Amino acid sequence: MRHSNPSLAMLAAAGISLLLVTRLAMAQTDKPITVGLDGTFAPHAMPKVGGKPGEVEGFNVDLATEVAKRLKRPINIVAQEFSGLIPALNAGRFDWLAAPTTVTPERAKNLLFTEGYLNTYYQLVLKKSAPDIAGLDALKGKKITVNKGSAYDKWADTNKDRYGFEVLAFPTQTDAVQAVMAGRADANLGGNTVVAWAAKQNPTLKLGARIDEGLMWAAPFRKDDVAGRNLVENAIECMKLDGTIARLHEKWFGIKPEPGSAAVTVFKGYGVPGTDGYDPTEHKPQCG
Structure with missing residues (x-):
């Protein structure tokens, strides 16, 4: 008699789910992703030197742009005061927030987070x-x-x-x-x-x-956007694995990330372990 392996079954199911989400994203390649951030939060986002009014640059600008590139979607980055970002996200104005957002127990009750990308x-x-x-x-x-x-x-x-x-x-x-x-x-x-x-x-x-x-910084989504959260988390995990986030860390902060830090560590499941909205389902990042 053959015995099934629950862990392998879970991984297979997670892989199928991610594949379906990826195909959905591919079907939306012409639809821009709209994200919000605080354009005064240097060096994560700040007015671009010599840029047009409202144009920003920084670690989180590069991070969001690279995520969109990997999802094969155009991106629209909107800069505004931080205090209005979460209400605007919940009102549907943004798909997710590119602003570095600290994951706290209070926020995790009302938002869905990717895994952390920076301590x-x-x-x-x-x-x-x-x-x-x-x-x-x-x-x-x-x-x-x-x-x-x-x-x-x-x-x-x-x-x-x-x-x-x-x-x-x-x-x-x-x-x-x-x-x-x-x-x-x-x-x-x-x-x-x-x-x-x-x-x-x-x-x-x-x-x-x-x-x-x-604490860690992570990308917040609306509570009902599990598919979107998982898709962006997959891109972030691939960026950790291929060293992209580490290179951005050196570019904007001037130093390499510490070994074992969130910038280089892929966490199990989806979201931030120990917080509301965390999904412990194991999965293997699908990196094209």
Whole structure:
């Protein structure tokens, strides 16, 4: 008697499902993908030097463009304030968000995420002439700026009473950093790659404390778009396997991704393990 192998059966079923989704995508090759991002979130997305008004460049711009290329679809990238991106996604204006979006338990209840493509840490940036802020206890009595609607805004609002600081929310990350440079606030709280870029571009700034909460950036979809999520995740996994994301990491951040980090690791299943919407079904990336 022959015994079936449940694991092989699961992989076969996952492969068939992905094949069907891929064929559906191929049938839509003339339909542009429309994605949204925050065009002030350098070096992930920022105004293109010498470009047309509204034209952006950066790590996430390259990432989204490459995903569309692998899906054989044209892409329309729309830049707007971060606080309006998720509502616009849920209203159907975007197919998914190219903005680096931190996967939090709260967001995972309302959105469907791909697996993470970058690890992200919260970090402070402040004026070089100011006293160092090496730890969270040093935040007492400080004014901290954040990008409105971001995960950093949420963290700051949750922890302001605990550490005794005031939160100033701004519509863009650029405004939040400029408030620090102008002396209207003591520090900006943002993603580590973003504040490192700000400090690199502005010699009057320096980096402060970094907060590691084990978070990742991933691409969010509407809850009902499982097929779209899985298709884009497959492209992201192939970009990890062939080194594309690692090359983009070096191009925009100036360093290679750490071994075992989200930029080079293909995770089991679909989505971010341990969060709502995660599908543990094993699958093999289909890379053309």
